């Protein structure tokens with residue numbers, strides 16, 4: 308019998324050339340390019356194409372991809388009608404999973420049993436990636452009882468996302484920060500939601516359903532859902548001087564600190580460092596105005612380094628992202644949806660890689676139940 312490792316820790320589930328990380332040195336690369344370089348020099352559209360195709364696009368290739376993304380932003384009126392009837396009290400990630408699954412019915416996928424039809428895979432990837440942002444932003448207005456703000460073709464992906472949220476053209480620095488944040492969240496090896504996407508993809512199901520499976524998985528608080536909880540945690544702590552005592556109480560009660568810890572990183576997540584620096588840049592740009600949430604986060608990080616550092620528990624990508632999104636007027640329960648919009652690029656890249664050399668995922672289990680036994684009739688129980 309093979310050894311059972313809870314959470315499949317250290318068990319390779321696939322071979323991939325999409326991204327790689329060094330968890331002891333805090334290094335993350337997409338297709339060999341360091342994440343800090345991509346955040347600085349690339350944009351989300353280019354990074355998504357890099358993830359999908361495996362190489363940096365030429366100017367003409369990027370222009371064509373971007374044009375197709377812009378053209379595919381609108382969703383059918385029926386989707387909007389469906390969304391109107393979803394309960395406004397539901398979580399945006401639940402809305403997103405339901406709406407992406409519903410899109411599968413309006414935009415049926417061709418049968419793709421051949422497995423390696425690059426045009427089909429690319430077309431579906433463009434459509435899904437373009438529509439994710441539209442759904443997330445539409446919900447912001449529909450759940451408040453208003454008409455959604457239609458996407459604009461003349462804006463880039465990040466700018467248009469913010470525009471659809473607020474109805475105003477975003478401040479260029481905020482748009483650049485959102486763009487970089489989308490890049491930072493776009494891909495991360497074989498994390499739980501990407502694994503869910505691979506399992507679904509390996510059955511040759513519709514790609515909208517591949518993404519829906521991944522959305523449901525990202526929503527959990529141990530994964531992407533942690534970014535919303537970080538904000539709630541910082542609000543509960545209230546002030547930086549409360550951080551240490553709050554942390555001690557949490558740890559004494561054996562509670563998790565949201566936005567900290569990682570299966571792979573035993574140092575600070577490089578994405579958290581970049582997001583933190585972007586917040587510093589934003590505060591500097593605003594004339595040194597200090598965000599109380601940010602100060603509290605820094606104080607908690609410092610206190611946690613003493614207590615949790617020896618276990619290799621440091622801030623992960625979810626720790627500083629929400630503070631930045633709050634500055635953009637995005638409500639806390641939409642943070643994970645923004646994460647999903649970005650991560651969709653990685654899910655689709657892995658879906659494509661899976662289809663190239665597909666074999667259905669069907670692991671084994673260690674049975675720990677009863678030995679075969681005789682059925683007992685209800686009168687005799």
Ligand SMILES: CC(=O)SCCNC(=O)CCNC(=O)[C@H](O)C(C)(C)COP(=O)(O)OP(=O)(O)OC[C@H]1O[C@@H](n2cnc3c(N)ncnc32)[C@H](O)[C@@H]1OP(=O)(O)O
Pocket residue numbers: 314528529530531533562563564565566567568569570571615618620623624625
């Ligand atoms: C995008 C992302 O998905 S990033 C992750 C987002 N999730 C979170 O921020 C939730 C908080 N973090 C966690 O729950 C975990 O660190 C996970 C789920 C991310 C990783 O879990 P695992 O790899 O299974 O780590 P595991 O739970 O075994 O933790 C190892 C040790 O570190 C401790 N630890 C890990 N994370 C934390 C945390 N956030 N707060 C307090 N202690 C922690 C554990 O208590 C455990 O200590 P022990 O050895 O004394 O029992």
Ligand SMILES: O=C([O-])CC(=O)C(=O)O
Pocket residue numbers: 494495496497498499530569570571623624
């Ligand atoms: O890799 C993981 O397990 C979680 C993570 O950081 C991500 O998906 O970005």
